[in-house]
Amino acid sequence: MEVNFKIGNVSMHTFLSKILQLDSIQDVILLSNYGELLFGKHVDGLLKGDGEIARWNVIIAGLAGPLRAELLFERGRYYIHHNQLGYVIVGMKNARSLNKVKMACINVQExxxxxxxxxxxxxxxxxEAEETLKPHVIKxxxxxxxxxxxxxxxxLLQKEAQFDPQNRDKLQLSLCETLGHSSSYGALDALNEFLSEYGPGKGPLHDAVEKAARVSVQQLELEMPVTGKASDSPAGETDQKAESRTAVQPARQKQHHVAEAMPEQQRIxxxxxxxxxxEAISLIMQNIETAAxxxxxxxxxxxRDWLIRIDSMSLREIIRAAEIIEEAKRTSISSEHVVIWRDLAQTLSSEEFSSLYHAMTPRNYADGEMVATQGEFLSSLFFVNSGRxxxxxxxxDREIPLKIIGPGEIMGVGTFFEISVWTVNARSMGAxxxxxxxxxxxxxxxxxxALYSKLMDFCARFQSPDTLFSRTRRTRRRFERKKTSGRATIILLDEQGKETGIGAKxxxxxxxxxxxxxxxxxxxxKNAAALLGKQIRVNIRTDASRTSFSCNAVVKAVRCHDFVGNDYSVHVEFQDELSQMEMQQVAGKGK
Structure with missing residues (x-):
């Protein structure tokens, strides 16, 4: 019996149940990274209580949180496998199905x-979870x-009155705690509304639940200022505050901004x-399929966002809608594009490749049209699909040809990842x-x-413009650069050239x-990137000179030299060149 786990099914319950059906398997447990039970079944349908879960937490802690482990007991063995959700624990009478279990767990982890x-x-x-396990999944x-x-x-929080009284406190607690991590104005409104429902004379609220709700409210208020609220809504929806509140309003209220261009909106x-x-959900699903x-x-x-607001617990439809959209995106990529970017497709997962494709904007550049100009800052990568x-x-004042870029090559890598201006020109030959x-x-x-780091590693295979230019044995520098030591104090200038009071050393x-x-x-x-192109006033004092010097300059590049220590070098161009005498005064004899 094969144990498969496909994105189209995304059912951990089904996967773990299939493992339980393998030969010699006795029980299957999934503990969250917090040590709480997410799934637990014995071959006879019974699983011992909290004592068994506590025992497994002690064992895992004693093994220092292993990624994988095999434990032998008198009556059988256990296999432990850690993935992104927590620990899968499989008990078996013998090792007959051990390799199948291992391979299945590895596939799921990927x-x-x-x-x-x-x-x-x-x-x-x-x-799918029983109500007693829902708090663990929510956490x-x-x-x-x-x-x-x-x-x-x-x-769920708005429907908390429907919870079994025996589970209500735990569900309320997990919901209040988790919503505090959401950075959402909708969550802030919902928590405040929840607290108001349990005010004086309105019914008791467990102390731990009330404390969790108030802590989450404070946390959200600190993360999100009262003014200038960021929208919880999808891109393109403008009424920010109203949009964030639609998540907690009754589903039957009209939401024109969600389905603005949908002919069936009135019918829904x-x-x-x-x-x-x-029936409304079914009609929305039909429209999602049509649009995709x-x-x-x-x-x-x-x-799909409208579907979530209508009934956020219609998880089967919500997940199916996501799968429809994802599959349509994947199949809309032409085979020619996949061939051109075969190496990139092999570097990324199919989902990453599809998402990246649809995040890009296709453009046709006429013969002779400039794609980028030397000295320009364009925070974009250019993927050449066809042409040159x-x-x-x-x-x-002379043009120096460096390279002709063809299909399957990427331009703008240095500017994109290192925060600098273009050091060369890119002119289309029809592309x-x-x-x-x-x-x-x-x-x-x-x-x-992982997409960012994978893309950066892939782009490293393309030669930088500076490397190409160095092969010409020419220099773009008009003046000799001298190494020096000392201190530089900068102050940002506004558009009128006045000091802003913001500075650094x-x-x-x-x-x-x-x-x-x-x-x-x-x-x-992003703070380093924000400095690029800014006008600054810089005060210089070198160790080789007793006098200081001030002048205005423009930031041309900001390069990272230590990702761990966050050390950057800032490269600036003076608005007025130094005279030979000024250079000698500032730099001394140099090094």
Missing amino acids: KLGETVVRKRVLLKMLA ALAPLADREVTAILID EELLGAGRKN GEKQFHRAERL VQLYAVSQ EISVLSWEKLQGQKEAYP GDLLDISRGGLSFSLRFSKK
């Missing part, structure tokens, strides 16, 4: 490496509490108003190019956290008559 798959698996577990969803998960948890709202929710089939993916995703692009540099912006790649981070690295470089430390890359 699938769970994708955040979107892990989220779907847990959401399906939440729908496991905390690191994945995006807009979709948050909407589902809010809906009529069905909801008549209490025929199942017509490659209107943004519309399909907005319809000429890379060339300008030195002493079709897919453009990936920095913002679009960052938008993939939540669902595909760093160590000098080198200087020339045209500019200098110095080191700075940034806590985040």
Whole structure:
């Protein structure tokens, strides 16, 4: 018997139940990373209580949290396998099915490496789990509490009166704690509403639940200022505050912004108003299939968002909608594109490749049209699909050809990953190019956290423009650069050239008559990137000179030299070149 785990099924319950059906298997347990039971079955249908779970937590802790382990006992053996959800523990009479179990667990672990798959698996577990286990699944969803998960948890919190009284406190507690991780205004509103329902004279609330709710409210208020609220809504929806509240409003209220261009919108709202929710959901699913089939993916995703708001516990339909959209995206990629980018497709998972493809914007560049200009900052990668692009540099008013870029090659790697201006020109010879912006790649981070590093590693195979230019044995520098030591103090200037009061200090690295470089430390890359192109006033004092010197400059590049220590070098160009005498005064004799 084969044990398969497919993204289309995303049922951990089915997978674990299949393991239980293998020859000689006695019991199967899944403990979360918090040590709580997510699944537990014995071959005869019975599983011992909390004592057995506590025993396994002690064993796992004693083994220092193993990734894999085999334990032998008098009456059989156990195999322990850690994945992104927690610990799979399989008890067996003998080793007859051990290899099958190991391979099945490895396959599942690979699938769970994708955040979107892990989220779907847990959401399906939440729908399938007994009420006593739902708090454990909810807690496991905390690191994945995006807009979709948050909407589902809010809906559960609003239905908390329907919980079994014996389980209500634990469910309320897990919901309040997990919503505190959501960074959502909808969650903030829902928690405040929940607390108001249990105010004086309105019924008791367990102390631990009330404390968790208030802590989560405080946490969300600290993360999100009252003004300038970020939207919980999909891109393109403008009414931010109202949109965040739609997650906690009754489903039958009209939501024109979600299905604005949908012909059947009126019919769906009529069905909801008549209490025929199942028919409305069925109609939305039909429209999702139609939109996805017509490659209107943004519309399909907005319809899916509407489905979540109508009934966030219709997990089967919600997951199926996601699968329909994902499959349509995957099949919409032409075979020619896959052939051109075969190496990239082999580097990424199929889901990553599909997501990256749809994050890019296709553009046709006419013969002679400039794709990028030397000195320009374009925070984009350029994937050449067909045609050719000429890379060339300008030195002493002469064009110096460097390379002709063809299909399957990527341009703009240095500017994109290192935060700098283009050091060469790119002129189309007639080309079709897919453009990936920095913002679009960052938008993939939540669902595909490994995509950024994989893409950066893949791009490392393409020669940088600086390497190509160095082969010409020419130089773009008009002035000799001298290494130096000392301090540089900078102050940011506004558009009128006035000091803003925002400044920093760093160590000098080198200087020339045209500019200098110095080191700075940034806590985040986006802060370093924000400095690019800015006007600054820089005060310089080298160790070789007793006098200081001030001038205005423009930041041309910010390069990371230590990802762990967050050390960057900042390269600036003086607005007015230093005279030979000024250079001698500032740099002294140099080194």
